Amino acid sequence: MIIIGFESSCDETGVAVACTERGLLAHALHSQIAMHREYGGVVPELASRDHIQRILPLTAEVLQKAGLAMGDIDAVAYTAGPGLAGALLVGASVAQSFAWARGLPAIPIHHLEGHLLSPLLAQPRPEFPFVALLVSGGHTQLMRVDGVGHYELLGETLDDAAGEAFDKTAKLMGLGYPGGPALSLLAEKGDAARYDLPRPLLHSRDLDFSFSGLKTAVLTRLKSIEKESGPLDSTQQADLAASTEAAIVDVLAAKAIKAMKQTGLKSLVVAGGVGANRHLRAKLQAAMKGLGGEAFFPPLEFCTDNGAMIAFAAAERVKAGLADLSGDSHAFTVHPRWDLQDVCV
Numbered sequence: 422m423i424i425i426g427f428e429s430s431c432d433e434t435g436v437a438v439a440c441t442e443r444g445l446l447a448h449a450l451h452s453q454i455a456m457h458r459e460y461g462g463v464v465p466e467l468a469s470r471d472h473i474q475r476i477l478p479l480t481a482e483v484l485q486k487a488g489l490a491m492g493d494i495d496a497v498a499y500t501a502g503p504g505l506a507g508a509l510l511v512g513a514s515v516a517q518s519f520a521w522a523r524g525l526p527a528i529p530i531h532h533l534e535g536h537l538l539s540p541l542l543a544q545p546r547p548e549f550p551f552v553a554l555l556v557s558g559g560h561t562q563l564m565r566v567d568g569v570g571h572y573e574l575l576g577e578t579l580d581d582a583a584g585e586a587f588d589k590t591a592k593l594m595g596l597g598y599p600g601g602p603a604l605s606l607l608a609e610k611g612d613a614a615r616y617d618l619p620r621p622l623l624h625s626r627d628l629d630f631s632f633s634g635l636k637t638a639v640l641t642r643l644k645s646i647e648k649e650s651g652p653l654d655s656t657q658q659a660d661l662a663a664s665t666e667a668a669i670v671d672v673l674a675a676k677a678i679k680a681m682k683q684t685g686l687k688s689l690v691v692a693g694g695v696g697a698n699r700h701l702r703a704k705l706q707a708a709m710k711g712l713g714g715e716a717f718f719p720p721l722e723f724c725t726d727n728g729a730m731i732a733f734a735a736a737e738r739v740k741a742g743l744a745d746l747s748g749d750s751h752a753f754t755v756h757p758r759w760d761l762q763d764v765c766v
Contacts, residue, residue, distance in 0.1 A: 426732025429512030430504025435728030498735030502756030558584030576628025611663030
């Protein structure tokens with residue numbers, strides 16, 4: 422079965438085609454970073470309007486890359502949530518219209534399930550069961566994954582997600598948008614040991630996270646430095662970026678390894694935008710090697726939001742018998758807030 426998938430939950434427009442037998446066939450992505458940079462963050466109305474402009478040209482591009490025509494598609498998938506309501510409606514409307522016009526089934530996909538399964542697009546790919554660390558701008562969760570649709574929440578953030586901590590700290594430091602990648606790039610030049618920053622909940626018995634206090638600690642340190650010596654020079658700025666990154670990575674790694682020990686599993690999957698962080702990857706790979714296990718990551722191009730993970734997740738749900746392929750109804754809704762447990766078997 423050949424499935425076309427649409428992703429439009431926030432500020433990336435993604436379209437991809439996947440096959441239940443052959444895997445991912447083709448994908449294309451447009452990022453809105455350049456547009457939103459002027460405003461210092463995502464503007465929902467502009468994001469929705471840009472999705473409208475991009476989604477059909479990307480669809481044509483993907484079909485051409487895959488050597489397919491519209492008539493070759495057997496099902497349509499789309500991100501139904503969570504995300505920005507207006508942005509989600511663009512992808513959902515196009516997908517459902519496509520499905521209705523051609524009499525095809527439409528498969529709503531949970532955005533986090535797409536991220537959760539995206540490391541399966543890499544080689545080597547992990548085998549079930551595994552522990553997954555979902556870490557992005559809006560979510561930080563640890564999940565036990567026993568199969569497609571079989572997800573158990575082990576721990577999650579109580580406030581800011583790790584990606585938010587990167588972005589908000591970068592904004593405090595005047596690094597521009599998108600903040601997370603800018604902070605990580607600057608951190609490469611800094612001394613992570615120079616500034617002692619808190620590691621919230623690092624030694625708690627549970628697997629939950631908290632990052633809002635770290636942002637406050639960085640703000641306090643910034644004010645202290647400026648009071649003592651004026652605006653940060655380039656070395657101080659790099660050192661503060663490195664110290665912030667180290668604090669976030671330390672907490673993520675410690676909690677992930679604690680989850681591995683508690684579950685007794687040997688495979689750790691890391692997904693989401695922060696999963697592209699070089700220091701996080703290196704720390705987790707070393708820690709898993711010490712446990713006699715292995716850490717798996719999606720290809721860098723699939724760490725951020727993309728259509729490939731949506732089309733692929735739909736194909737996996739079809740193979741697992743978890744997708745409604747009747748095509749009887751094309752009524753739909755989107756879910757700006759949507760618990761992953763709602764799509765579990």
